[in-house]
Amino acid sequence: KMLELEQDCSIGIDFSYDFVQIAVAKEKEGFLVPLDKDGNTELSTAVYIRNGDILIGEEALALYKKDPAGGAKSMLSALKERKNLVVAGRSYPPLSFLFRLFKQIRQYLMDEWIGGIDKVTAVLALPVDIDAEEIDLICRIAAGYGIYIRRVIDRTAAIAAAACKSSDRMAEYSYILACLYDGDTFSAAAFDKRRDFDLKTKRTMV
Numbered sequence: 001k002m003l004e005l006e007q008d009c010s011i012g013i014d015f016s017y018d019f020v021q022i023a024v025a026k027e028k029e030g031f032l033v034p035l036d037k038d039g040n041t042e043l044s045t046a047v048y049i050r051n052g053d054i055l056i057g058e059e060a061l062a063l064y065k066k067d068p069a070g071g072a073k074s075m076l077s078a079l080k081e082r083k084n085l086v087v088a089g090r091s092y093p094p095l096s097f098l099f100r101l102f103k104q105i106r107q108y109l110m111d112e113w114i115g116g117i118d119k120v121t122a123v124l125a126l127p128v129d130i131d132a133e134e135i136d137l138i139c140r141i142a143a144g145y146g147i148y149i150r151r152v153i154d155r156t157a158a159i160a161a162a163a164c165k166s167s168d169r170m171a172e173y174s175y176i177l178a179c180l181y182d183g184d185t186f187s188a189a190a191f192d193k194r195r196d197f198d199l200k201t202k203r204t205m206v
Helices: 058-066 075-081 094-114 132-144 155-165 171-180
Strands: 010-015 019-026 029-032 047-050 053-056 085-087 090-092 119-126 147-154 196-198 203-205
Touching: 019 094, 047 058, 047 085, 053 058, 053 094, 075 094, 075 132, 094 132, 094 147, 119 132, 132 147, 147 155
Parallel strands: 010 119, 119 147
Antiparallel strands: 010 019, 019 029, 047 053, 085 090, 196 203
16 A cells, blocks of 8 residues: 555655654645654664664664764764674674664654555655765665655755745754755645644644
């Protein structure tokens, strides 16, 4: 079952060196999707290895700050460096971090937030210095979790365009619009109110 972007909603993934955010727009409303058990809509891309497990998010960032040798501040930086992370004698390739990330995105976006959807299409916003080979790897891993990237955009340019077009200059809404920016138009209406997403009731709280 495929969630059709044009018919149902628009999904945008903003993947920076520091964090990931996911925006969903449907019927003139926009949401930032919670990406962890605490309901945070901004997920750190830091990685930390603990007892052989790959941790990501705020917990990983906090542990990395205490012990940089046990992790990496940014999985995108690790991917660009093409250098395995060695912890306690075990080697962890950067691709393993991306698998861990998209597994979590799958869990919170598709299993918990949308529910009952096996595949989605999305626009992916990435830093401009991520090269074609790296983009291909990211898209292939995402597809393995049912997230099919239909377009990749330069997040810096998209955010700048979003800031010009949005009446609300708050950073998070620039990111939403940046995620959903497609050519000369936006897939979603302007976000004129701050909205928080209630994961349990799946409603927007204005």
